[in-house]
Amino acid sequence: MDEVLLSVRGLRTEFVTRDGVFAAVRDVSFELRRGEKLGIVGESGSGKSALALSIVGLIEPPGRVVAGEVELNGRRISGLPDRQLQLVRGKEVGLIFQDPMAALDPVKSIGDQIVEGIRRHRRHLGRREARRLAIELLREVQVPFAERRLADYPHQYSGGMRQRVMIAIALANEPDLIIADEPTTALDVTTQAQVLDLLDRLVSERRTAIILITHNLGIVAEFCDSVHVMYAGRFVERTTVEQLFRAQAHPYTEALLRSVPRPDRLQRGPLPSIPGFPPSLAHLPPGCSFAPRCPAAQEICRDRAPATVELVSESTPVLAECHFARERLRT
Amino acid sequence: MIRTVGGRLLGSLAAIFGASVVSFLFLRILPGNPARLILGPLASQQAIQQQVRLMGLDRPIYVQYLRYISSFFSGDWGFSYSNGRPVREVIATRLPASIELGLYAFAFAFVAAVVLALLSTYRHRPVVDGTVRAISFFGLGTPPFWFGLLLLLAFSQALHLLPGPEGRLGPAVAPPPTVTGLYTVDAVIAGQWGTLGNALQHLVLPAVTLGLAPFAYLVRLLRVNLLEVSREQFITVVRSKGVGRWTAYVRHALPNAFLPTLTAGGMVLAQLLAGSVLVETVFNWPGVGALVVDSILRQDYAVVQTFILLSAFAYVALNLIVDVLYGVIDPRVRTPTGAR
Ligand SMILES: Nc1ncnc2c1ncn2[C@@H]1O[C@H](COP(=O)(O)OP(=O)(O)OP(=O)(O)O)[C@@H](O)[C@H]1O
Numbered sequence: 001m002d003e004v005l006l007s008v009r010g011l012r013t014e015f016v017t018r019d020g021v022f023a024a025v026r027d028v029s030f031e032l033r034r035g036e037k038l039g040i041v042g043e044s045g046s047g048k049s050a051l052a053l054s055i056v057g058l059i060e061p062p063g064r065v066v067a068g069e070v071e072l073n074g075r076r077i078s079g080l081p082d083r084q085l086q087l088v089r090g091k092e093v094g095l096i097f098q099d100p101m102a103a104l105d106p107v108k109s110i111g112d113q114i115v116e117g118i119r120r121h122r123r124h125l126g127r128r129e130a131r132r133l134a135i136e137l138l139r140e141v142q143v144p145f146a147e148r149r150l151a152d153y154p155h156q157y158s159g160g161m162r163q164r165v166m167i168a169i170a171l172a173n174e175p176d177l178i179i180a181d182e183p184t185t186a187l188d189v190t191t192q193a194q195v196l197d198l199l200d201r202l203v204s205e206r207r208t209a210i211i212l213i214t215h216n217l218g219i220v221a222e223f224c225d226s227v228h229v230m231y232a233g234r235f236v237e238r239t240t241v242e243q244l245f246r247a248q249a250h251p252y253t254e255a256l257l258r259s260v261p262r263p264d265r266l267q268r269g270p271l272p273s274i275p276g277f278p279p280s281l282a283h284l285p286p287g288c289s290f291a292p293r294c295p296a297a298q299e300i301c302r303d304r305a306p307a308t309v310e311l312v313s314e315s316t317p318v319l320a321e322c323h324f325a326r327e328r329l330r331t
Numbered sequence: 332m333i334r335t336v337g338g339r340l341l342g343s344l345a346a347i348f349g350a351s352v353v354s355f356l357f358l359r360i361l362p363g364n365p366a367r368l369i370l371g372p373l374a375s376q377q378a379i380q381q382q383v384r385l386m387g388l389d390r391p392i393y394v395q396y397l398r399y400i401s402s403f404f405s406g407d408w409g410f411s412y413s414n415g416r417p418v419r420e421v422i423a424t425r426l427p428a429s430i431e432l433g434l435y436a437f438a439f440a441f442v443a444a445v446v447l448a449l450l451s452t453y454r455h456r457p458v459v460d461g462t463v464r465a466i467s468f469f470g471l472g473t474p475p476f477w478f479g480l481l482l483l484l485a486f487s488q489a490l491h492l493l494p495g496p497e498g499r500l501g502p503a504v505a506p507p508p509t510v511t512g513l514y515t516v517d518a519v520i521a522g523q524w525g526t527l528g529n530a531l532q533h534l535v536l537p538a539v540t541l542g543l544a545p546f547a548y549l550v551r552l553l554r555v556n557l558l559e560v561s562r563e564q565f566i567t568v569v570r571s572k573g574v575g576r577w578t579a580y581v582r583h584a585l586p587n588a589f590l591p592t593l594t595a596g597g598m599v600l601a602q603l604l605a606g607s608v609l610v611e612t613v614f615n616w617p618g619v620g621a622l623v624v625d626s627i628l629r630q631d632y633a634v635v636q637t638f639i640l641l642s643a644f645a646y647v648a649l650n651l652i653v654d655v656l657y658g659v660i661d662p663r664v665r666t667p668t669g670a671r
């Protein structure tokens with residue numbers, strides 16, 4: 001097995017709002033190995049983006065990482081001053097964001113925006129050299145006429161092309177880890193497939209580990225090795241993709257899968273809804289946070305928050321936060 | 332926002348035409364005989380008859396308008412009876428003072444607005460932000476007349492740091508040889524450094540007084556836009572490349588937030604160049620603001636008329652400059668939108 005690339009322990013991120021302080025990420029721990037493809041799924045507001053930004057220290061006020069440790073390549077990066085984190089961001093970790101329309105500076109050329117990332121970490125490179133690298137990158141993400149399009153501005157690119165530019169920016173310095181926060185949600189179905197295939201090929205070639213955040217279980221099934229299900233700021237189930245589709249230790253995971261109409265041919269598209277509403281993070285129920293919506297909820301669920309249960313199902317490890325996880329997998 | 336060159340030019344022409352009609356009608360809709368208004372209350376009947384013919388007041392109105400326009404462009408701006416000199420001469424002696432003061436006031440307002448807006452919105456610092464907002468609130472609400480007097484009391488009377496209300500230069504200093512009419516520029520051209528220093532000292536208080544309200548307005552506008560832009564996702568993307576907070580702010584947030592301020596800045600500058608009678612009065616500044624008010628009071632309308640038309644030209648010219656600068660900053664204006 002490959003060595004551990006990223007290790008997150010007890011990460012907690014809080015937002016201060018008018019209604020009080022609430023935690024969007026609640027003491028999350030996990031590990032990622034070199035070259036691993038991890039999917040993180042969960043409903044809107046479950047804290048996926050907050051987690052991604054917390055890992056690289058990009059949470060801005062009113063948010064704040066209040067606890068936890070992040071280790072990358074065996075080095076602790078949480079709590080570092082921003083000046084030192086800057087050397088990690090864009091170099092060891094690349095980020096891809098959801099909305100390609102909003103992710104690029106409208107008044108700077110595409111070339112300048114790629115070059116900015118290259119030269120930030122390779123200061124000895126001259127302008128010309130950096131531009132040559134930028135053209136190469138654009139070719140790699142299959143932007144046609146890369147050389148000519150370098151001087152163009154974001155508004156002259158289509159959504160799919162912009163997302164390719166974002167991938168180029170994230171890959172510019174050959175990072176060990178890519179965090180892609182819903183990289184294809186804003187694109188049409190055909191473009192989604194193309195961009196995902198491209199991303200898949202590029203990270204596989206380089207053995208880059210990737211955390212792929214998505215609403216879409218179809219994408220997880222095609223793209224990922226392992227998957228973490230996030231609910232109200234916590235991972236409620238962690239396992240391999242195969243195991244997840246075979247049997248679900250957590251009722252929320254089961255509901256997620258059920259809400260996909262045809263499990264044999266997973267459709268691409270947003271997650272159909274699950275009955276009930278996600279809990280308000282400011283007023284979480286005292287016991288299991290899924291209890292108000294859980295069809296299997298018992299007395300104990302409303303009183304005590306479930307601990308993490310470690311299981312093995314068909315020789316695959318499963319971690320789940322449900323009082324009845326063991327029973328559920330056995331049946 | 333795509334504004335075509337043709338559309339812009341058409342708009343400019345329309346604005347100038349409108350202003351010329353207004354300033355033309357100005358004399359004709361006022362009660363009384365325009366000839367008498369121009370010659371003044373003491374003119375003889377005969378002189379007025381002559382003036383009527385001279386001005387072509389007995390001709391059809393559109394002929395009068397065309398004559399008025401063509402003489403304006405040929406440099407004949409009429410005669411100012413209250414000064415006993417051609418309007419052009421009168422304005423030429425006053426306008427440079429207003430332009431110089433306006434430019435310095437604008438430089439102060441603009442630079443101060445950019446710096447303070449950056450400081451107040453950079454990171455989440457309620458104390459800095461609160462202070463800047465208080466200053467801007469004060470700036471918008473303070474009458475310039477009162478503020479000017481206050482500054483004079485403090486910096487001239489009490490501290491003796493800056494000269495009192497002596498106009499553009501100290502009493503013992505001779506103006507530099509005229510090239511542009513702007514004393515600071517002419518002093519540099521002539522190499523008269525002492526005169527330059529003296530002119531600058533005399534500019535500080537009036538420029539700050541005149542620039543206070545525009546500064547407050549611009550800082551408020553830029554602050555809001557900066558706050559908005561700094562929440563945009565592309566700023567996070569820039570940071571995710573490893574770029575520092577301040578660099579991301581100045582290199583990416585500022586240019587994007589700047590566009591509305593640029594437009595407002597052009598209008599503010601046009602307004603500042605037109606002079607301000609209150610500030611000119613407080614500082615004894617020989618500008619056009621006081622000239623225009625004087626002329627109105629003395630019913631010397633030829634001056635007022637010219638002033639209206641000149642202001643229109645200034646507005647239009649500044650608007651065009653702003654449009655050009657807008658295109659320099661914002662590629663969406665210069666290149667067509669088109670997903671390829
Ligand atoms: N700047 C902020 N100020 C206040 N609350 C915030 C802020 N950013 C995020 N939150 C809150 O943190 C919680 C988690 O948000 P987050 O964006 O991480 O969710 P998500 O899982 O990424 O959702 P989505 O699928 O919609 O992107 C939400 O309740 C959200 O309201």
Ligand code: SF4
Nearest residue numbers: 288291294301322323
């Ligand atoms: S602990 Fe209870 S409420 Fe929570 S998921 Fe399990 S069964 Fe449902």
Ligand SMILES: [Mg+2]
Nearest residue numbers: 048049050181
């Ligand atoms: Mg999100």
